[in-house]
Amino acid sequence: MNLAIYCGSAFGNSKIYEEQAILLAKKLSKNNINIVYGGSKQGIMGIISNESLKLNNNVIGVITFDLASKELENENLSTIFKVETINQRKAKMEELSDGFIALPGGYGTFDEIFDVISSAQIGYHKKPCAFLNINGYYDKLKEFLENCAKEGFIKQEHVDMLIFSDNIDDLLKQILDYKAPKAKWEK
Incomplete structure (x- = not known):
């Protein structure tokens, strides 16, 4: 199994982000789950890739x-794919992955996870989309998405399909047990 890990090229302002990235790498390795990620050696991306390689x-x-x-490429990776554009990068990561986990990150992380969430909603794939909610990082996002459903812009089942957890074991169990809802336009 391959899981795409979307995360920051920065470290964040708390050591907990690095600690949880290391713990996630350990849990993925223990469960024989490979990592697909953006190829950088910077920030949390570098932490999770280097820990996984160790x-x-x-x-x-x-x-x-x-x-x-x-000079942002982690040159120690098992496999590296080089592409021309960010859109090609996202498409290749989606193709190679059986599911997706967003750790705390910035615009790039948001772009990547929302791209696959949108594809899941439309039914282009039936893979789980998850948020490792370290330090409550995604609490406000979850609240916002619930409001989007309340206001009628996202179906509740497409909010409910998202996995949010601050516990890595729980997150991985939900990913492994995931059942996709009907696509947005499916009757």
């Missing part, structure tokens, strides 16, 4: 030529 886990990176040329 544990002899398979780590697949997908990075743009531009980002690789800026």
Whole structure:
């Protein structure tokens, strides 16, 4: 099984983000789950990829030529795919992955996870989309999405399909037990 990990190229302002990324790497390795991620050695991305490699886990990176040329590429990865654009990067990561986990991150992380959530809602894939809610990072996002459903812009089942947990074991169990809802336009 391959899980895409979307996370920050920064470290964040609390050590807990790094600690949880290391713990996630350990739990994924223990469960023989490989990592697909953005290929960088920066921030939390570097932490989870390097920790996974130390544990002899398979780590697949997908990075743009531009980002690789800026010396951001983790050159120790099991496999690296280089692509021209961010959209190609997202598409390749989706293709290679059986599910998706967003750790805390910024615009890139949000873009990546919402891209696969949107595809899941439409029915282009039936893979789980999860948020590792470290330090309550995604509490306000979950609240916002609930409000979107309340206001009639997202179906409640497409909010409920998202996995939010601050516990890695619980998150992985929900991913493994995931059943996709009907697609938005499916009768």
